[in-house]
Amino acid sequence: MAAVKTVIGIDVGGSHVTACAADLHTMKIIPGSTRRHVIDPAASPETILDVLSTTIIESLAQPLSAQLHLGVAMPGPFDYEQGISHIQGLGKYEQLYGLNIKTMLAERLGIATAHIRMMNDATAYLLGEICDREDLCRQRVVGITLGTGLGSAWYHNGVTHACGLYKLPYLDGMAEDYISTRWFLQQYSGQVSGVRELADKYATESEIRNLFTTFGENLARVLLKQFPPGSQDVLIIGGNIARAWDLFIPPMQAVLANNGCAMQVLPAQKGEQAPMLGAAALWK
16 A cells, blocks of 8 residues: 555544644644534434544545545544444443444445554544654653543553553542543532633632642542652643643642652643644554
């Protein structure tokens, strides 16, 4: 097969799907190709695949053809090689459980299943963040995404793997029960649409200030389960909740420091571009 130069990178998030055309030679997004659509994670498989297909087609600068190649970043648990969803009990994409998403998407687009490669969304996020950072590529880097769920991955010596922090036992459940948007919404006594609205009220409500402090401390204690005292890995944090960086990072760093963990903490730089570029890099 001839070398693939351009590929569509797709990020399937908890509330949206984003796609772009990426140039594999430069690992840059082709200007004007990014498309984003809202998606209901509780929708039927047909509806979800409709949104995926539409977003992909709109990101193309040319008519749909059988030569299309895709890199898809999906939340887990998922059999990324076979394309089968194992997502269950996480409050998102429950309707996809047991289905071969790779085959279903290929049929809709009229391409071979071999033209679709898939990876964990947090792994794609981390890979996209560091793909052009030689300094970080020489270190062990941990990446986490904070949003509807807790995504995590690590990179070392050219290899990227999912961490699975979300499922670590923590307090009365697992880590994601305490480190996610739904935790904030469950804990807050009022009614808000999301974490951004809570952050907007941070200065005026002590309850919200306490929530962000507790969130940061919970995040630190989960990290300490995987990365013990003395760990000097680089930690990159992204995702929608990371936009409230100043509200929870200081208490998180205080707990890490008090436990002898010297991780260098950096904010993600590429935002929504990162998982799309990381997914596209599956063809590099």
